[in-house]
Amino acid sequence: MLGVVYILLSILCGSTICRLLFKNLGKPAEEAGLPAFMVKLPAWYLIGTLAVTWPVYLFSYLFQNAQKPLLWGNLITWLLVMTFVVVTFWLNKEKKSVKELSAKAPQSIKEFFFMERTKEELAYGPLLYTLAAVLFTGFLMFLTFKVLDNSIYVGYSVFSDFAPHLGMIRSFSVSNNFPTQYAHFAGEDIRYHFMFQFMVGNLEFLGMRLDYAFNLPSMFGMIGTYMLLFVLAVRLTKSRLCGYLTALLFTFRSSFTVFRYMAEQAKDNVWNALKTNTEFLGYTQNENWGLWNLNVYCNQRHLAFALAMMILAIILFFPYVEAMGEKLLEAQKGEKPTFTERMEQLKTLFFTKTAFGIKDVKFAVGMGIFLGALAFWNGSALVATLAMLFFMAAVSDYRLDYLITAVLVLLLYFLQSSLFVEGSVVSPAYYFGFLAENKTLWGVVLFIVELTGIVLFVAIAGATLVKGTKRYMLAVFLVPFVLAFTLALTGDITVNHKWIMMSLMLVSMFAAFLLTNLLKSGDWLKRVVAILLLLVLTATGIYDLTTVVKRNENYLIFSYDDPVTNWIAENATCEDIFLTPYYSLNNVVMGGAMLYYGWPYYAWSAGYDTYSREREVRNMYEASSVGELNYLMEKNNIRYIIVDHDCRTSSEYEVREDVIETAYETVFEYDTGEWMVRIFDTTKEK
Secondary structure (H helix, E strand, O other), rough: HHHHHHHHHHHHHHHHHHHHOOOOOOHHHHHHOOHHHHHHHHHHHHHHHHHHHHHHHHEEEEEEEEOHHHHHHHHHHHHHHHHHOOOOHHHOOOOOOOOHHHHHHHHHHHHHHHHOOOOOOOOOHHHHHHHHHHOOOHHHHHEEEEEEEEEEEEOOHHHHHHHHHHHHHHHHHHOOOOOOOOOOOOOEEEEEOOOOHHHHHHHHOOOOOHHHHHHHHHHHHHHHHHHHHHHHHHHHHHOHHHHHHHHHHHHHHOOOOOHHHHHHHOOOHHHHHHHHHHOOOOOOOOOOOOOOOOHHHHHHHHHHHHHHHHHHHHHHHHHHHHHHHHHHHHOOOOOOOOOHHHHHHHHHHOOOOOOOOOOOOOHHHHHHHHOOOOOOOOOOHHHHHHHHHHHHHHOOOOOHHHHHHHHHHHHHHHHHHHHHHOOOOOOOOOOOOOOOOOOOOHHHHHHHHHHHHOOHHHHHHOOOOOOOHHHHHHHEEEEOOOOOEEEEEOOOHHHHHHHHHHHHHHHHHHHHHHHHHHHHHOHHHHHHHHHHHHHHHHHHHHHHHHHHHHHHEEEEEEEEHHHHHHHHHOOOOOOEEEEEEEEOHHHHHHHEEEEEOOOOOHHHHHHHHHHHHHHHHHHHOOOOOOHHHHHHHHHHHHEEEEHHHHHHHHOOOOOOHHHHHHHHHEEEEOOOHHHHHHEEEEEEEO
């Protein structure tokens, strides 16, 4: 119940903040002929969640020595938020009677959700679209993660990524991860964007069942992405059909993968091969991880929240671009501008009062604060958002609004980094080619075509159907795509795939616009071409969805009554570091244990020095004397040592269990034979 109150309080706080800072929040939707809820509801949730979750974390951090820091963090934050909402409402209340407000309410609700019915458009279309997004995202999230019969079910397509996520979540909900450490690389700073996991852990702490605590915020972020993407597409093209098609292209990726796979099968075995296959298809590096399809949003639950914030920022800054575009077109009388007209456009672009003026300080400050708050929710989305806003500013009015936003974002980023990280979060470096095997220009082009199919070509064709700065938005949307092929922020270049997915999501609206024009042309041949293009654009993505479903017919299952999980949750704190085998996701992780060295990939991709710890793990498990073991335990601040089947059968080292049991007391033992789990406490020497 308290978890539900937390979410509702976040939305209420968000609506209050938006009324103060973003007074024209519903205008982008209304000008596109859409109901205001399409922008307002996602914005209220996004802004409110950031505004409530950060204070809960910071106050909990201040009370880190209390028995339950989250209790104090929530209590203080809730009181402050409720006071803020009440005072703001009282100061800004309309001087109208209850009777007047009640009489006006039905019409206000109707306009908020439906607007007025027009001859051309279905008034219920956006509402039905939103309902479809709710059902679809709910299906995906609960397909891959759920609780049944007192057990946690983690789907096969997500359990690997869920290892660090669930480890972080449970380090807050059942333990006390302040100051915050990375659950798979304990004892150092936190370089991983963990705030979404903190929010989920807080919801579980407040009594919400883990699957609801994880799935509901994941759904809200994804639903917000669908809603705001729809608004942006309609705002850009003035067509609801384009909005629906954009959502379809976002959901089902474009690629030649499924066609190539079918071509490789015997003619009489194509259908059977497609039906029985349970692996993600792919011909580019790591594509078989499910790196480009819906599975990403199932296992990277924090990503959709950040995507929704990114789209919201683009929507709210887009009127600046649009205003400049209208001025530039006014200076041009014919199809091809003359030299004089070009000079007039140049003057309009750079030498007018509005070009470098300030339109709305409160808006710019608000965007800077809440985009800056995104840094430890998803850093890659924040980088992409700033890069796109920079290029939007190049053809915008009121560029100082962008500057204020950017300065605040950077200030908050460095402030958070100084709090959480010793040194730098990222190490930017030029890296050309992303995952292309042939890192020449031609090799990269072939890689892109192999990976993305025809969507970029269709999008470019669609961009020719719009004019002025709207056409320029295609270049803006491709900025993250270019970053992915030229920039490395960590040692793991694979993480750049998110930038490519962001670009493809946004440019898909231009591809959708071409399809829209073909479908509305009245020419049956053009309509056939549109349908064929749509089939080619979505076939691989549709098949990927069937693979997601098939892979998640199997689960890793963790019982709430598991003795190992419960012992760790009841006896260990986040100050207690565990020496373990290279765990991914298991009952130890589910107990909220802080692992000295979990599965190496997670920590390595986050920028930690995994090689040094790998050597230390081997030295500790292979210590040949009690004295050597004591020295290594003290050096690495190890509280508990786990010896289990994985440890005894490891190919990385030969565990000296005899030395460990000679040195320390066994404080937990479970099962018998080769599967026995033993936990030794290094503070209890024999």
